[in-house]
Amino acid sequence: MDANNVTTTTLIPPAPIHPMHGALKAILILTLFVATFLACMVCLHVYYHFL
Structure with a gap:
Protein backbone atom coordinates (compact mmCIF):
# COMPACT_ATOMS: atom_id res chain seq x y z
CA MET A 1 0.00 0.00 0.00
CA ASP A 2 1.29 3.42 -0.93
CA ALA A 3 1.81 6.05 1.73
CA ASN A 4 0.18 8.59 -0.59
CA ASN A 5 -3.09 6.60 -0.79
CA VAL A 6 -3.63 6.23 2.95
CA PHE A 37 -45.70 46.68 21.55
CA LEU A 38 -44.45 50.08 20.41
CA ALA A 39 -46.51 49.85 17.21
CA CYS A 40 -49.63 49.14 19.28
CA MET A 41 -48.89 52.11 21.53
CA VAL A 42 -48.48 54.40 18.51
CA CYS A 43 -51.70 53.12 16.95
CA LEU A 44 -53.64 53.64 20.18
CA HIS A 45 -52.20 57.13 20.59
CA VAL A 46 -53.20 58.08 17.04
CA TYR A 47 -56.64 56.48 17.49
CA TYR A 48 -57.41 58.37 20.73
CA HIS A 49 -55.96 61.58 19.31
CA PHE A 50 -58.53 61.66 16.50
CA LEU A 51 -61.58 60.79 18.66
Missing part, protein backbone atom coordinates in the same frame (compact mmCIF):
# COMPACT_ATOMS: atom_id res chain seq x y z
CA THR A 7 -6.56 8.26 4.24
CA THR A 8 -6.96 9.24 7.85
CA THR A 9 -10.28 9.41 9.66
CA THR A 10 -9.05 11.33 12.67
CA LEU A 11 -10.57 14.61 11.51
CA ILE A 12 -13.50 15.57 13.72
CA PRO A 13 -16.11 17.82 12.12
CA PRO A 14 -16.71 21.06 14.02
CA ALA A 15 -19.70 21.02 16.31
CA PRO A 16 -22.55 23.38 15.45
CA ILE A 17 -22.79 26.47 17.62
CA HIS A 18 -26.21 26.00 19.20
CA PRO A 19 -25.90 28.51 22.10
CA MET A 20 -25.18 31.37 19.67
CA HIS A 21 -28.14 30.33 17.52
CA GLY A 22 -30.36 30.23 20.61
CA ALA A 23 -29.17 33.64 21.75
CA LEU A 24 -29.81 35.19 18.34
CA LYS A 25 -33.26 33.61 18.27
CA ALA A 26 -34.05 35.03 21.72
CA ILE A 27 -32.85 38.50 20.71
CA LEU A 28 -34.98 38.34 17.55
CA ILE A 29 -38.09 37.32 19.52
CA LEU A 30 -37.57 40.09 22.09
CA THR A 31 -36.96 42.67 19.35
CA LEU A 32 -40.14 41.67 17.53
CA PHE A 33 -42.10 41.78 20.80
CA VAL A 34 -40.86 45.29 21.63
CA ALA A 35 -41.50 46.50 18.07
CA THR A 36 -45.04 45.12 18.15
Whole structure:
Protein backbone atom coordinates (compact mmCIF):
# COMPACT_ATOMS: atom_id res chain seq x y z
CA MET A 1 0.00 0.00 0.00
CA ASP A 2 1.29 3.42 -0.93
CA ALA A 3 1.81 6.05 1.73
CA ASN A 4 0.18 8.59 -0.59
CA ASN A 5 -3.09 6.60 -0.79
CA VAL A 6 -3.63 6.23 2.95
CA THR A 7 -6.56 8.26 4.24
CA THR A 8 -6.96 9.24 7.85
CA THR A 9 -10.28 9.41 9.66
CA THR A 10 -9.05 11.33 12.67
CA LEU A 11 -10.57 14.61 11.51
CA ILE A 12 -13.50 15.57 13.72
CA PRO A 13 -16.11 17.82 12.12
CA PRO A 14 -16.71 21.06 14.02
CA ALA A 15 -19.70 21.02 16.31
CA PRO A 16 -22.55 23.38 15.45
CA ILE A 17 -22.79 26.47 17.62
CA HIS A 18 -26.21 26.00 19.20
CA PRO A 19 -25.90 28.51 22.10
CA MET A 20 -25.18 31.37 19.67
CA HIS A 21 -28.14 30.33 17.52
CA GLY A 22 -30.36 30.23 20.61
CA ALA A 23 -29.17 33.64 21.75
CA LEU A 24 -29.81 35.19 18.34
CA LYS A 25 -33.26 33.61 18.27
CA ALA A 26 -34.05 35.03 21.72
CA ILE A 27 -32.85 38.50 20.71
CA LEU A 28 -34.98 38.34 17.55
CA ILE A 29 -38.09 37.32 19.52
CA LEU A 30 -37.57 40.09 22.09
CA THR A 31 -36.96 42.67 19.35
CA LEU A 32 -40.14 41.67 17.53
CA PHE A 33 -42.10 41.78 20.80
CA VAL A 34 -40.86 45.29 21.63
CA ALA A 35 -41.50 46.50 18.07
CA THR A 36 -45.04 45.12 18.15
CA PHE A 37 -45.70 46.68 21.55
CA LEU A 38 -44.45 50.08 20.41
CA ALA A 39 -46.51 49.85 17.21
CA CYS A 40 -49.63 49.14 19.28
CA MET A 41 -48.89 52.11 21.53
CA VAL A 42 -48.48 54.40 18.51
CA CYS A 43 -51.70 53.12 16.95
CA LEU A 44 -53.64 53.64 20.18
CA HIS A 45 -52.20 57.13 20.59
CA VAL A 46 -53.20 58.08 17.04
CA TYR A 47 -56.64 56.48 17.49
CA TYR A 48 -57.41 58.37 20.73
CA HIS A 49 -55.96 61.58 19.31
CA PHE A 50 -58.53 61.66 16.50
CA LEU A 51 -61.58 60.79 18.66
